[in-house]
Amino acid sequence: xxxxxxxxxxxxxxxxVLEQVASEMLDWNGTGMSIMENSHRAKQVVxxxxxxxxxxxxxxxxxxxxxxLFCQGGAxxxxxxxxxxxxxxxxxxxxxDTGLWSTKAYQEAKQCGTQVHLAASSAQDDFTYIPTDxxxxxxxxxxxxTSNNTVRGTQWRNxxxxxxxxxxxxxxxxxxxxxxxxxxxxxxxxxxxxxxGPAGLTVVxxxxxxxxxxxxxxxxxxxxxxxxxxxxMYNTPPVFAIxxxxxxxxxxxxxxxxxxxxKFNQLKGKTLYDAIDGSSGFYRGTARADSRxxxxxxxxxxxxxxxxxxLEEAKTQGLTGLGGHRSVGGVxxxxxxxxTQTAVESLTGFMAEFMKKNG
Amino acid sequence: xxxxxxxxxxxxxxxxVLEQVASEMLDWNGTGMSIMENSHRAKQVVxxxxxxxxxxxxxxxxxxxxxxLFCQGGAxxxxxxxxxxxxxxxxxxxxxDTGLWSTKAYQEAKQCGTQVHLAASSAQDDFTYIPTDxxxxxxxxxxxxTSNNTVRGTQWRNxxxxxxxxxxxxxxxxxxxxxxxxxxxxxxxxxxxxxxGPAGLTVVxxxxxxxxxxxxxxxxxxxxxxxxxxxxMYNTPPVFAIxxxxxxxxxxxxxxxxxxxxKFNQLKGKTLYDAIDGSSGFYRGTARADSRxxxxxxxxxxxxxxxxxxLEEAKTQGLTGLGGHRSVGGVxxxxxxxxTQTAVESLTGFMAEFMKKNG
Numbered sequence: 001x002x003x004x005x006x007x008x009x010x011x012x013x014x015x016x017v018l019e020q021v022a023s024e025m026l027d028w029n030g031t032g033m034s035i036m037e038n039s040h041r042a043k044q045v046v047x048x049x050x051x052x053x054x055x056x057x058x059x060x061x062x063x064x065x066x067x068x069l070f071c072q073g074g075a076x077x078x079x080x081x082x083x084x085x086x087x088x089x090x091x092x093x094x095x096x097d098t099g100l101w102s103t104k105a106y107q108e109a110k111q112c113g114t115q116v117h118l119a120a121s122s123a124q125d126d127f128t129y130i131p132t133d134x135x136x137x138x139x140x141x142x143x144x145x146t147s148n149n150t151v152r153g154t155q156w157r158n159x160x161x162x163x164x165x166x167x168x169x170x171x172x173x174x175x176x177x178x179x180x181x182x183x184x185x186x187x188x189x190x191x192x193x194x195x196x197g198p199a200g201l202t203v204v205x206x207x208x209x210x211x212x213x214x215x216x217x218x219x220x221x222x223x224x225x226x227x228x229x230x231x232x233m234y235n236t237p238p239v240f241a242i243x244x245x246x247x248x249x250x251x252x253x254x255x256x257x258x259x260x261x262x263k264f265n266q267l268k269g270k271t272l273y274d275a276i277d278g279s280s281g282f283y284r285g286t287a288r289a290d291s292r293x294x295x296x297x298x299x300x301x302x303x304x305x306x307x308x309x310x311l312e313e314a315k316t317q318g319l320t321g322l323g324g325h326r327s328v329g330g331v332x333x334x335x336x337x338x339x340t341q342t343a344v345e346s347l348t349g350f351m352a353e354f355m356k357k358n359g
Numbered sequence: 360x361x362x363x364x365x366x367x368x369x370x371x372x373x374x375x376v377l378e379q380v381a382s383e384m385l386d387w388n389g390t391g392m393s394i395m396e397n398s399h400r401a402k403q404v405v406x407x408x409x410x411x412x413x414x415x416x417x418x419x420x421x422x423x424x425x426x427x428l429f430c431q432g433g434a435x436x437x438x439x440x441x442x443x444x445x446x447x448x449x450x451x452x453x454x455x456d457t458g459l460w461s462t463k464a465y466q467e468a469k470q471c472g473t474q475v476h477l478a479a480s481s482a483q484d485d486f487t488y489i490p491t492d493x494x495x496x497x498x499x500x501x502x503x504x505t506s507n508n509t510v511r512g513t514q515w516r517n518x519x520x521x522x523x524x525x526x527x528x529x530x531x532x533x534x535x536x537x538x539x540x541x542x543x544x545x546x547x548x549x550x551x552x553x554x555x556g557p558a559g560l561t562v563v564x565x566x567x568x569x570x571x572x573x574x575x576x577x578x579x580x581x582x583x584x585x586x587x588x589x590x591x592m593y594n595t596p597p598v599f600a601i602x603x604x605x606x607x608x609x610x611x612x613x614x615x616x617x618x619x620x621x622k623f624n625q626l627k628g629k630t631l632y633d634a635i636d637g638s639s640g641f642y643r644g645t646a647r648a649d650s651r652x653x654x655x656x657x658x659x660x661x662x663x664x665x666x667x668x669x670l671e672e673a674k675t676q677g678l679t680g681l682g683g684h685r686s687v688g689g690v691x692x693x694x695x696x697x698x699t700q701t702a703v704e705s706l707t708g709f710m711a712e713f714m715k716k717n718g
Contacts, residue, residue: 003390003392005392007392010399013393018384018395022385025381025384026361026377026381031679032360032361033362033364033366033371034372036372037364037366039366039367074595075594076593079578080579080580111579197395198598199395199595199599200559200600201559219436220467221435221439234435238431238559240559241599320390320391320392
């Protein structure tokens with residue numbers, strides 16, 4: 001029996017996609033073999049990967065100045081690749097720190113020899129909000145931010161409009177969940193395991209001319225040009241993960257694209273936040289209202305014991321993956337694209353019941 | 360209809376494994392979700408990954424001094440990680456060059472600042488054999504080799520016994536195809552897409568004390584200790600690929616382990632090489648007899664036109680993936696673990712027919 005899956009990542013995938021993957025496991029696309037057994041140089045696989053790039057560009061309305069790359073190593077490898085390519089050897093980059101993943105990103109940049117300037121941080125307030133005042137340095141190479149914060153349940157509404165350098169973003173946990181204006185950006189990346197597909201694939205959006213400004217002489221697998229110049233096939237890419245991603249992208253398109261997906265995610269978020277806000281303090285959202293994430297809804301109960309009971313009972317009702325990140329505890333419901341309104345209403349129904357019994 | 364798949368990689372997987380993957384796609388291990396939807400921190404996933412490590416160690420008889428790591432980025436990223444960790448900043452390493460992949464490995468080491476010494480190379484003879492005479496430097500940090508050469512169809516029989524430093528090997532294309540004595544090694548790695556599973560996973564065997572000698576201060580995802588200290592879960596690993604690998608390892612075990620697999624691969628190789636050698640020169644093996652690979656059997660026909668005809672007709676008979684590497688042309692039949700004796704005999708049957716018609 002399928003459960004309602006509120007995992008923060010890896011996370012729920014559309015059941016239609018999983019069914020198609022299963023049905024094609026022994027014979028993909030008439031090749032007489034699994035997608036995993038096909039050569040990455042086979043015409044059909046090259047075409048599939050190229051189509052997947054085009055799907056991303058079309059969903060995000062990206063112009064021909066953008067390329068879509070398929071990398072590996074997750075956001076954590078991007079935390080190193082970005083500074084190694086674009087602010088190496090003591091060059092300056094500005095970071096906006098909104099929680100665990102942006103903290104890791106700027107620490108890794110330091111490790112890579114970048115001079116890091118924190119233009120803003122909500123650390124002093126437990127990362128409960130997205131800063132709107134920035135103290136940018138005069139001429140950084142780029143300004144880095146994390147569009148959605150899975151741990152603290154916050155999400156950017158409007159990206160900085162007046163930054164002194166192009167923006168770079170980790171979009172991992174709200175990629176393709178809403179329309180997004182990337183015109184001030186030069187690079188954005190997303191680990192696949194939230195809204196895209198299986199872990200082991202990182203989708204990188206990069207402006208072609210910006211890629212050319214990267215440091216020369218890096219190890220090939222750390223140089224964005226290696227991916228750009230070889231259609232992400234300098235070596236064997238994670239073909240299966242790209243294939244699943246292609247099915248997810250087609251599913252998004254069939255649902256109506258990002259405009260429809262965004263409305264759908266707004267409804268899910270409203271449903272859950274309304275349940276929290278209408279509980280007279282029995283459930284307490286942790287993020288400031290203006291910074292609330294539609295992807296990861298974080299809240300607390302009156303005590304840790306009650307939270308434990310909540311999570312255990314939820315699980316017996318088939319509501320899984322609701323534990324907060326191990327660094328902060330509490331409850332977290334991740335509402336990625338593949339999480340249905342039915343799943344959210346099952347959760348809010350359970351929350352009402354639980355409050356009645358324990359309130 | 361399933362074809363006979365002679366791809367060099369990604370390559371054939373055991374049909375039993377694919378069937379199990381398909382059957383568990385909507386509900387893995389009673390979790391009510393796909394393996395791709397499970398958190399990598401979930402107990403069952405952590406247990407699965409730990410079990411997979413143990414399977415590798417048990418198949419290879421590795422003692423407790425070894426660790427098994429799950430990395431990403433393929434052999435190409437290892438080409439950089441090995442020198443960055445173990446021969447950085449102009450330190451010396453010896454390489455034995457037996458073809459494309461070892462050439463790439465030493466070139467990447469140079470790119471990473473390693474002082475490279477070629478202890479042997481068969482480049483002058485078109486990489487048709489594995490060298491047995493070595494001109495080692497006096498005190499390199501390690502000696503690097505490629506155990507099997509997919510492009511040229513050669514394979515090591517006996518690794519250097521008298522090297523001046525511990526050995527490091529790229530085992531990608533014959534990993535778990537035979538018993539192997541790793542006692543003189545400190546590190547060996549294998550891209551999964553030959554004998555292990557889907558592309559996007561690299562299995563790394565490393566001696567724990569050797570890992571500790573690596574350069575400090577590298578980007579986290581390039582430091583072997585990051586994987587060692589976190590059970591390969593510093594960040595989200597490629598869970599699906601690890602899961603498929605675990606099923607393949609169990610399949611190898613159920614077949615009887617490496618001793619049985621090795622005999623099975625010897626029989627397949629003999630069947631095909633006998634067909635080549637018994638063709639009175641119609642088919643000509645490209646590798647020297649003492650260096651022939653049991654994994655990738657490379658041969659030529661009398662002309663490129665005839666090779667083209669051979670490949671086209673083979674495909675119509677359901678014999679696929681037989682084209683030689685794009686850098687050398689000709690014919691290549693890859694006989695990885697999951698390629699059956701039936702497949703090989705279908706190929707040799709076709710070869711006899713083709714010779715009769717075109718000889």
